[in-house]
Amino acid sequence: MMESKKSVTGLPALIGLKLSAMSTRVQFPHPFIALAAALLIGMGLATSALSAQSEWAINDGGRMRLILMPGDDKGTYEGALQIEPNAGWITYWREPGDSGIPPQVGVMPGSDFKLESISYPVPVRIDNGPVRDVGYEQKVTFPLVFSGPVAAGGRLEASAFIGICKNICIPFQAHFTVDVSPQTDMGDGLILAEAKAALPEPPSRDFSVTGFSLNDDHSTLHLDLAVPKTDENPQLFVTGPEGTLFLDYTVVESAPGTLSVEMPVARLPEHYDPSGKTWSVLVVDGGRAMESALAFE
Structure with missing residues (x-):
């Protein structure tokens, strides 16, 4: 049994942690990603309204950015927070374990957008002696859903706060600005499709x-x-x-x-x-x- 309590108000002090860790990896086959890629390429030939993205925010342990897909006729926007730790660094799941900071995303006050949900890909358990953490040792993308204006255009201003760790945990906070536009970036559609494929499946008869x-x-x-x-x-x-x-x-x-x-x-x-x-x-x-x-x- 493990209980983990986290304080994420403001920027916490650095958390000392050695991470020459043993982890268990699980491979999840998702053959429909290739199909999604083909469909997205086909869509790209017909339309240029696919996505927009922020600049990358960078610190010593890695980088992160926000991507946003066009909204539908009800004002629902899919997006994602991409995190790419540097080699040897990790970031965390929604309950990080013995130490670390769970990912947090927020919309700036006064924005026309509202964060409705954040989803979490399947993490790995990272054991280092008595210290047990739960997170990601490689790049990870968290699918997001926003509600916003139905009319085309607009600007999303949001912030993210994560922990990114190697020998110590560094709080990593960034502000993102994304202008909703009809510009095409085929890679963002694939990134979001792969992120959804990495989510745990819902309950079924055999699981x-x-x-x-x-x-x-x-x-x-x-x-x-x-x-x-x-x-x-x-x-x-x-x-x-x-x-x-x-x-x-x-x-x-x-x-x-x-x-x-x-x-x-x-x-x-x-x-x-x-x-x-x-x-x-x-x-x-x-x-x-x-x-x-x-x-x-």
Whole structure:
């Protein structure tokens, strides 16, 4: 079990952390990316309204930028935050683990745009002795959805705040300006398609949570899972109240296609009542990843 509490108000002090880390990588085949590429190229021959992008913001650990696709007739705009750590550096998932800063994106006050959602590609677990982090060791793109003006044109002003780490963690904050325009950048459409393909899949018949419960003193979470392969050690990432992440578990029962586990979650907030609360679980098993809500009654 691991609990991780993060402070992200302003620019935190540097967080010392050695990262000669061991990590587990998972490859996710997505053959439709090639099809998406072909479709985008075909679209490029017919129209020039594809995307706009900010300048790259750069610091010692890497760079990041914002891309924005044209809005639809309801004022919905897809976009993405691209982060490219330098070799040997990492950045973080929405619950970073023992240290680090989760990615945050915001729209500047007075903007005609509003951030509606941010999605998180499947991360890796990065172990370095007793320190366990969850994030990305290579470039990563977070899909974004904005609402904004229906009329063509306009300007999006936004900011991003992330942690990017090697031997220390450096807070990395940047302001982005994107002018919505009909200029074509074929690469941005492919980047967004690849980012969506890297997201965990929704629950399905062969990969889902079939049951879950907390024991009476809220110290142990029981999970019953339908899994596609039943790896010897599938990875589980359970997020509970804000700032908590649980990774350790004990197998209770395992059979082809099913897995039952118990996870210690003893360090919940004092007097915590899960009723009406929603946690989530990310399961990585057999080269696939699935994320599901855990809604307590």
